[in-house]
Amino acid sequence: MFESFKPINRFLMGPGPANVHPKVLEALSKPTLGHLDPQFLQLMEELKNLLRYVFKTKNENTFVISGPGSLGMEASLVNMIEPDDKIIVCVGGYFSNRMAQIAEKFGANVIVVKEEWGRAIEPQKLEDALKENSDTKFVAFVHAETSTGALSDAKTLSKIAHDYNSLVITDAVTSLGAVDLYVDEWNLDVVYSCSQKGLACVAGMSPVTFSDAAIHHIKNRKTKIKSWFNDFNFLEPYWFGENKRAYHHTAPANQFYALHEALSLIKDEGIENSWERHKRNSNKLIERLKNELHLEPIVPIEERIPHLLAIKVPDGIDEAKVRKELLEKFNLEIGVGLGELAGKVWRIGLMGYNSNERMVDYLIKSLKEVISK
Amino acid sequence: MFESFKPINRFLMGPGPANVHPKVLEALSKPTLGHLDPQFLQLMEELKNLLRYVFKTKNENTFVISGPGSLGMEASLVNMIEPDDKIIVCVGGYFSNRMAQIAEKFGANVIVVKEEWGRAIEPQKLEDALKENSDTKFVAFVHAETSTGALSDAKTLSKIAHDYNSLVITDAVTSLGAVDLYVDEWNLDVVYSCSQKGLACVAGMSPVTFSDAAIHHIKNRKTKIKSWFNDFNFLEPYWFGENKRAYHHTAPANQFYALHEALSLIKDEGIENSWERHKRNSNKLIERLKNELHLEPIVPIEERIPHLLAIKVPDGIDEAKVRKELLEKFNLEIGVGLGELAGKVWRIGLMGYNSNERMVDYLIKSLKEVISK
Numbered sequence: 001m002f003e004s005f006k007p008i009n010r011f012l013m014g015p016g017p018a019n020v021h022p023k024v025l026e027a028l029s030k031p032t033l034g035h036l037d038p039q040f041l042q043l044m045e046e047l048k049n050l051l052r053y054v055f056k057t058k059n060e061n062t063f064v065i066s067g068p069g070s071l072g073m074e075a076s077l078v079n080m081i082e083p084d085d086k087i088i089v090c091v092g093g094y095f096s097n098r099m100a101q102i103a104e105k106f107g108a109n110v111i112v113v114k115e116e117w118g119r120a121i122e123p124q125k126l127e128d129a130l131k132e133n134s135d136t137k138f139v140a141f142v143h144a145e146t147s148t149g150a151l152s153d154a155k156t157l158s159k160i161a162h163d164y165n166s167l168v169i170t171d172a173v174t175s176l177g178a179v180d181l182y183v184d185e186w187n188l189d190v191v192y193s194c195s196q197k198g199l200a201c202v203a204g205m206s207p208v209t210f211s212d213a214a215i216h217h218i219k220n221r222k223t224k225i226k227s228w229f230n231d232f233n234f235l236e237p238y239w240f241g242e243n244k245r246a247y248h249h250t251a252p253a254n255q256f257y258a259l260h261e262a263l264s265l266i267k268d269e270g271i272e273n274s275w276e277r278h279k280r281n282s283n284k285l286i287e288r289l290k291n292e293l294h295l296e297p298i299v300p301i302e303e304r305i306p307h308l309l310a311i312k313v314p315d316g317i318d319e320a321k322v323r324k325e326l327l328e329k330f331n332l333e334i335g336v337g338l339g340e341l342a343g344k345v346w347r348i349g350l351m352g353y354n355s356n357e358r359m360v361d362y363l364i365k366s367l368k369e370v371i372s373k
Numbered sequence: 374m375f376e377s378f379k380p381i382n383r384f385l386m387g388p389g390p391a392n393v394h395p396k397v398l399e400a401l402s403k404p405t406l407g408h409l410d411p412q413f414l415q416l417m418e419e420l421k422n423l424l425r426y427v428f429k430t431k432n433e434n435t436f437v438i439s440g441p442g443s444l445g446m447e448a449s450l451v452n453m454i455e456p457d458d459k460i461i462v463c464v465g466g467y468f469s470n471r472m473a474q475i476a477e478k479f480g481a482n483v484i485v486v487k488e489e490w491g492r493a494i495e496p497q498k499l500e501d502a503l504k505e506n507s508d509t510k511f512v513a514f515v516h517a518e519t520s521t522g523a524l525s526d527a528k529t530l531s532k533i534a535h536d537y538n539s540l541v542i543t544d545a546v547t548s549l550g551a552v553d554l555y556v557d558e559w560n561l562d563v564v565y566s567c568s569q570k571g572l573a574c575v576a577g578m579s580p581v582t583f584s585d586a587a588i589h590h591i592k593n594r595k596t597k598i599k600s601w602f603n604d605f606n607f608l609e610p611y612w613f614g615e616n617k618r619a620y621h622h623t624a625p626a627n628q629f630y631a632l633h634e635a636l637s638l639i640k641d642e643g644i645e646n647s648w649e650r651h652k653r654n655s656n657k658l659i660e661r662l663k664n665e666l667h668l669e670p671i672v673p674i675e676e677r678i679p680h681l682l683a684i685k686v687p688d689g690i691d692e693a694k695v696r697k698e699l700l701e702k703f704n705l706e707i708g709v710g711l712g713e714l715a716g717k718v719w720r721i722g723l724m725g726y727n728s729n730e731r732m733v734d735y736l737i738k739s740l741k742e743v744i745s746k
Contacts, residue, residue, distance in 0.1 A: 004396065004634055007403050007404050007630065008410075008412055010407065010410065016623060017406075017626065027378065031381075033380045033383060035390075039380060067440035067602070068439055068624075068625065069623065071444075102601040105599060196623055202405055203624065228447055250443075252576045253575065255575075261377055264377070
């Protein structure tokens with residue numbers, strides 16, 4: 001007989017996945033249901049409502065893409081973009097750069113508004129670009145840039161975009177569930193996220209929401225959507241078919257149980273309380289990193305993602321060695337720098353189930369032992 | 374406090390998902406690992422080897438698409454097809470028709486070889502089409518057509534395709550793990566499958582394998598691949614990066630644990646033994662359906678998928694009522710007809726963990742009670 005895989009129980013304090021709530025892991029292993037089972041269809045209804053709750057939206061078209069956040073990014077862009085459409089992508093990190101890459105894949109005319117890595121997008125830069133490009137159809141940006149720790153002002157960026165008649169596509173992968181996000185109030189047209197960060201669920205699902213304006217746009221495209229799996233016209237009867245659901249794909253039922261449990265836990269806590277908790281614990285962490293270890297985030301205080309910090313690696317410290325020792329001696333994972341920040345920062349996340357004082361204590365204690373050696 | 378979702382423990386004897394092996398459900402709920410954790414990278418290595426075992430291939434490029442089989446279908450086609458490429462799709466059911474639809478999405482010149490629903494693809498028809506279309510680049514077909522219960526002769530179809538210098542794209546969604554499949558021996562260039570049928574795992578993953586010829590083709594394309602998430606050029610360094618894995622997406626770690634367990638169970642049994650078990654139990658089921666209930670598959674005996682039967686609904690029987698009663702009174706799910714066979718057949722699966730005599734007994738007993746009323 002073979003040996004089953006026995007994953008080490010790590011403390012996951014990188015950019016995600018974060019540790020999964022035990023009740024979510026429990027939900028994951030319940031008996032599978034068929035994707036047309038009446039009980040499963042009921043679960044899908046509840047999922048849509050729970051997602052509307054965490055997204056702060058009344059959008060009817062709120063559902064789950066059955067794949068990771070990166071697939072949600074692709075799904076969001078492919079449904080909106082037609083060849084030669086002009087899209088402004090605000091790029092100040094790895095993931096916003098990926099948005100630009102994907103938009104190009106689908107034949108868009110991509111205008112990049114560049115921002116320094118580690119800074120929020122400067123709204124004036126977006127406005128300048130829109131003035132120069134009056135035929136812009138979409139503005140895309142990342143709300144919380146996972147690669148740099150910078151939180152952009154989604155509300156202001158969205159207002160500017162709409163002032164110039166653009167639709168807004170927002171990456172909320174690292175923001176959903178962990179920091180203030182108001183899809184309707186901020187008028188965000190297409191928003192996608194993931195399951196494994198602020199929602200304290202396992203990876204592999206991408207919650208998405210489309211405004212009525214976004215749907216109107218999709219329904220009035222002149223060209224066909226360049227994907228079958230992500231084509232909203234096929235996803236719509238699957239998630240929203242009135243009397244009868246149309247078959248699309250076999251839903252990952254157990255993953256959906258887990259997401260349902262994770263979202264229910266957030267609703268139980270209250271989404272505003274979850275945001276508040278993330279801020280409170282992160283503030284403690286930042287304070288202690290500074291006072292006890294002289295470590296500081298690279299992002300200015302008013303532009304920081306509370307729960308995901310890019311911490312400057314001090315001169316003379318071997319950043320990879322620190323991560324390795326944290327992992328091997330303390331079962332503690334923190335994140336590596338990506339792209340322009342590779343080798344320059346550690347990324348420390350305090351997300352979802354992990355946003356608590358116990359984890360702050362453990363991280364500080366472990367880091368002290370490794371760095372002071 | 375909210376109430377957690379409590380799925381009914383159904384007997385899943387439709388076209389999939391099938392019931393999941395208890396050890397696989399157990400694996401699913403183990404602690405999450407980060408996608409760059411050395412232990413997780415080791416798991417990915419083992420997954421690739423286990424998949425090579427069940428696919429009967431030495432293909433280096435054997436891995437998992439992090440989404441359902443339908444995404445695997447899209448990934449397989451989008452990597453191969455360039456605009457105006459000629460592809461022959463053998464269509465004798467719902468899923469082969471979907472292959473044609475997706476190929477069209479990517480701008481292919483699609484030639485359809487039509488077959489009757491419920492019959493294996495007639496090899497001569499493929500050869501005739503290839504003679505008429507000497508510029509054909511790809512031949513695509515479904516090995517085991519889930520919508521009709523017909524098993525095509527993949528070996529012969531592949532030989533003909535290669536005789537005319539075409540690459541072969543094969544849907545093995547319902548065949549992998551449950552019926553003879555020899556990727557290398559049969560010279561299948563691109564093969565995709567799913568996790569929730571013959572592998573007795575949860576839904577949401579798509580095992581794929583690419584021959585060297587397929588990879589050579591991808592590397593020598595003239596146009597860019599029209600997807601970011603499924604682009605092999607980005608998946609390659611993620612799954613096969615030599616010294617260092619390149620980040621692509623956050624892997625659904627817990628799903629991968631489950632797949633690893635499911636594949637290990639098959640290896641433990643022996644893949645040939647698994648095929649044999651599926652045939653043995655299905656033969657018993659067919660015999661008893663005929664003798665005790667006068668029910669027969671629509672597919673001629675030599676063209677049948679052993680483990681997935683499309684059973685003709687007898688005249689005068691309300692097919693939907695039977696399914697409803699089986700579900701409500703016996704917690705037993707069987708499948709509905711799709712497309713041309715809607716309302717005309719039930720689809721009964723005896724797959725993976727479910728392929729055993731106990732399930733045959735339970736199905737026969739339940740069907741008797743419902744139909745004889």
